[in-house]
Amino acid sequence: MDGNPALCLALARPESMTERTGAEWSAMLAAARETSLLGALWQRAREAGCDQDLPEPVVLHLTGAAWVAERRAEALRWELEELSRGLLTRMAPPVLLKGAAYLLADLPNAHGRLANDIDLLFPESEVERAESLLFFEGWVGSHHDDYDQRYYREWMHELPPLAHRQRGTTLDLHHNILPRTFQVKPDADRLHERSVAVPGPWRFRMLAPAHMVLHAMVHLFSETDWERGLRDVYDIHVLTNHFAARDGNAFWEELVVEAEALKVTWLVQRALWLCHRHLGTDIPREATVRLAAASGARRISPAARWMFRHGSQARAASCTPLQDATARGLLFLRGHWLKMPPGLLVRHLFYKAFLAPKDDEENARHQA
Amino acid sequence: MRCLGPDALRHRLVGDGLLLKTGPFVTRIRSRIPSVAAGLASVYRDYPVHEPGGFHDFDCELRAPRTLRRFYHPQVLFLSDRRSVFKPLAFHQAYPMLEWGMNWCITSLVQHRLVLHAAALEREGRALLLPAPPGSGKSTLCAALSHNGWRLLTDESVLLDVDAGTVSGPARPVSLKNASIEVIRDFCPEARLNPPVHDTLKGTVSHMSPPRGAVERAGAPASPAWVVFPRYCKGAQARFTERSPGACLVGLIDNTFNYAALGARAFHGLGALSDRVRAFDFVYGDLAEAMTVFDELAHGR
Numbered sequence: 001m002d003g004n005p006a007l008c009l010a011l012a013r014p015e016s017m018t019e020r021t022g023a024e025w026s027a028m029l030a031a032a033r034e035t036s037l038l039g040a041l042w043q044r045a046r047e048a049g050c051d052q053d054l055p056e057p058v059v060l061h062l063t064g065a066a067w068v069a070e071r072r073a074e075a076l077r078w079e080l081e082e083l084s085r086g087l088l089t090r091m092a093p094p095v096l097l098k099g100a101a102y103l104l105a106d107l108p109n110a111h112g113r114l115a116n117d118i119d120l121l122f123p124e125s126e127v128e129r130a131e132s133l134l135f136f137e138g139w140v141g142s143h144h145d146d147y148d149q150r151y152y153r154e155w156m157h158e159l160p161p162l163a164h165r166q167r168g169t170t171l172d173l174h175h176n177i178l179p180r181t182f183q184v185k186p187d188a189d190r191l192h193e194r195s196v197a198v199p200g201p202w203r204f205r206m207l208a209p210a211h212m213v214l215h216a217m218v219h220l221f222s223e224t225d226w227e228r229g230l231r232d233v234y235d236i237h238v239l240t241n242h243f244a245a246r247d248g249n250a251f252w253e254e255l256v257v258e259a260e261a262l263k264v265t266w267l268v269q270r271a272l273w274l275c276h277r278h279l280g281t282d283i284p285r286e287a288t289v290r291l292a293a294a295s296g297a298r299r300i301s302p303a304a305r306w307m308f309r310h311g312s313q314a315r316a317a318s319c320t321p322l323q324d325a326t327a328r329g330l331l332f333l334r335g336h337w338l339k340m341p342p343g344l345l346v347r348h349l350f351y352k353a354f355l356a357p358k359d360d361e362e363n364a365r366h367q368a
Numbered sequence: 369m370r371c372l373g374p375d376a377l378r379h380r381l382v383g384d385g386l387l388l389k390t391g392p393f394v395t396r397i398r399s400r401i402p403s404v405a406a407g408l409a410s411v412y413r414d415y416p417v418h419e420p421g422g423f424h425d426f427d428c429e430l431r432a433p434r435t436l437r438r439f440y441h442p443q444v445l446f447l448s449d450r451r452s453v454f455k456p457l458a459f460h461q462a463y464p465m466l467e468w469g470m471n472w473c474i475t476s477l478v479q480h481r482l483v484l485h486a487a488a489l490e491r492e493g494r495a496l497l498l499p500a501p502p503g504s505g506k507s508t509l510c511a512a513l514s515h516n517g518w519r520l521l522t523d524e525s526v527l528l529d530v531d532a533g534t535v536s537g538p539a540r541p542v543s544l545k546n547a548s549i550e551v552i553r554d555f556c557p558e559a560r561l562n563p564p565v566h567d568t569l570k571g572t573v574s575h576m577s578p579p580r581g582a583v584e585r586a587g588a589p590a591s592p593a594w595v596v597f598p599r600y601c602k603g604a605q606a607r608f609t610e611r612s613p614g615a616c617l618v619g620l621i622d623n624t625f626n627y628a629a630l631g632a633r634a635f636h637g638l639g640a641l642s643d644r645v646r647a648f649d650f651v652y653g654d655l656a657e658a659m660t661v662f663d664e665l666a667h668g669r
Contacts, residue, residue, distance in 0.1 A: 064479030
């Protein structure tokens with residue numbers, strides 16, 4: 001079995017891990033390493049109680065990854081404590097997105113997950129004020145180029161990423177979940193209105209369950225770079241399972257209604273299809289039917305199915321590297337096509353290809 | 369590897385991959401490059417090889433980049449899990465690139481052990497750690513000790529098991545550079561070195577196979593007893609200066625690749641190690657004299 005199906009099967013049905021051969025394990029570990037899913041794999045094995053039945057070298061690699069994830073989570077928690085004590089207390093509590101929210105809400109995908117940066121969502125009118133306040137705590141912008149500034153501030157849904165001067169942690173300040181120039185513009189006020197307080201003593205909010213799942217879906221399906229696609233698919237799968245088990249039909253109802261309200265129904269259809277294809281996510285038939293009947297629904301063509309499936313595979317252990325690479329190339333074009341209207345897109349890609357300073361030049365300039 | 373024969377070796381390298389066992393790790397190696405096969409056959413002669421289809425920790429491939437350049441100025445790429453991790457090198461450096469790539473796999477992909485940039489040797493179950501930056505004469509000292517009563521654990525990456533408090537290593541070949549190649553050839557005439565490769569980033573390099581005993585016991589752990597920070601200084605008399613546990617800890621942290629990644633676990637692991645060992649700074653100018661003083665160290669004098 002090639003590494004991708006083995007990994008998907010292990011995440012969906014952890015008991016299957018005890019049946020893998022040595023070569024299959026090697027392929028599966030390579031795929032999990034590439035998609036940052038090693039820690040998740042260990043977590044799944046422990047939940048299923050088969051962690052002690054795995055081959056010894058596998059146990060070592062997985063526990064090591066779990067230690068690193070634990071350490072990252074600890075560091076992330078510490079950064080969030082700093083943020084929630086600092087100058088941001090002068091503003092209304094921001095909404096935590098993605099990894100930080102999963103961690104503080106103790107959602108099942110947080111265990112073993114490698115969080116990279118902190119993502120905060122502010123109302124559009126306040127996001128620049130947050131940026132100014134954070135500057136006094138050592139958070140500085142990383143993109144100084146005029147073009148990059150304009151790219152983020154005029155066209156994107158976030159400000160140029162901030163990095164902490166001493167610790168190097170990155171922090172993204174968002175005011176929406178999709179770029180301003182994207183084909184559809186979700187109503188960000190709706191995200192704030194329905195957001196809920198993070199449990200415990202934290203001065204943060206997080207998205208409502210349906211919005212949290214929608215954000216994970218929209219994030220992957222508007223992406224130009226699908227390198228870690230499988231990790232995002234796993235996040236969507238676990239969150240969907242978790243909320244569906246907790247809230248039952250009310251969750252699916254909410255998901256359909258909110259997808260329509262945020263105008264992202266067609267992205268949700270694709271995300272659910274891909275989760276089911278890779279991880280066998282349990283999706284009630286009624287939800288699929290209602291999504292297909294909702295406004296903004298679009299049929300998924302066989303070519304698109306092929307592209308999403310191959311584009312989200314890990315490359316390290318795939319038996320179909322050429323197809324995967326082609327699919328990834330198409331996803332790159334698709335992501336850009338959705339991200340900007342054609343005129344702007346041509347301009348942007350022309351700038352990036354011919355006018356933007358190359359990395360080497362930029363380094364040379366910094367050294368000079 | 370010895371019983372495989374050159375044809376079978378080439379066949380595996382070109383096909384599904386050679387599964388080479390070095391201590392605790394199995395590396396799958398694939399390459400069509402003749403110098404890679406030749407280098408492996410000579411340097412890893414005594415190492416065990418696993419049958420195809422078994423588990424491997426790391427996946428390595430060496431091949432020429434698929435560009436037109438291969439016709440007039442051939443180069444070589446190192447790929448780990450099908451991903452190129454270094455800039456390409458000139459084609460004749462394929463073998464040393466494999467060694468550097470295998471080092472990279474250990475320092476970048478191992479998370480369940482603290483990985484120290486240090487050499488380590490063992491005597492009667494007690495381990496000597498030699499952490500040092502490049503250019504301090506660590507490899508030369510390590511190569512000489514490995515032929516003078518000490519079992520080589522590793523020349524490059526010490527693996528510290530934080531829970532057990534023991535160290536082990538892959539017992540891979542020792543990388544010798546420039547003048548130290550001749551020094552070791554003179555000092556240990558029985559040592560097996562592969563033909564030097566010139567003009568690399570590190571100058572001229574040659575890899576020395578560890579003595580057979582070290583290869584046979586590769587991966588066997590030992591209890592750390594001494595941490596010595598070596599520095600070669602031409603003409604200097606061999607001299608130990610004792611380090612406090614605190615200073616030892618700081619020196620170890622500087623030489624640990626995944627210290628930050630493992631956080632408190634790393635701090636406590638290295639702290640416990642520093643408390644248990646005797647630590648020294650060591651300056652030396654003559655290998656024969658160094659052998660004598662390390663003998664005395666091992667015998668508690």
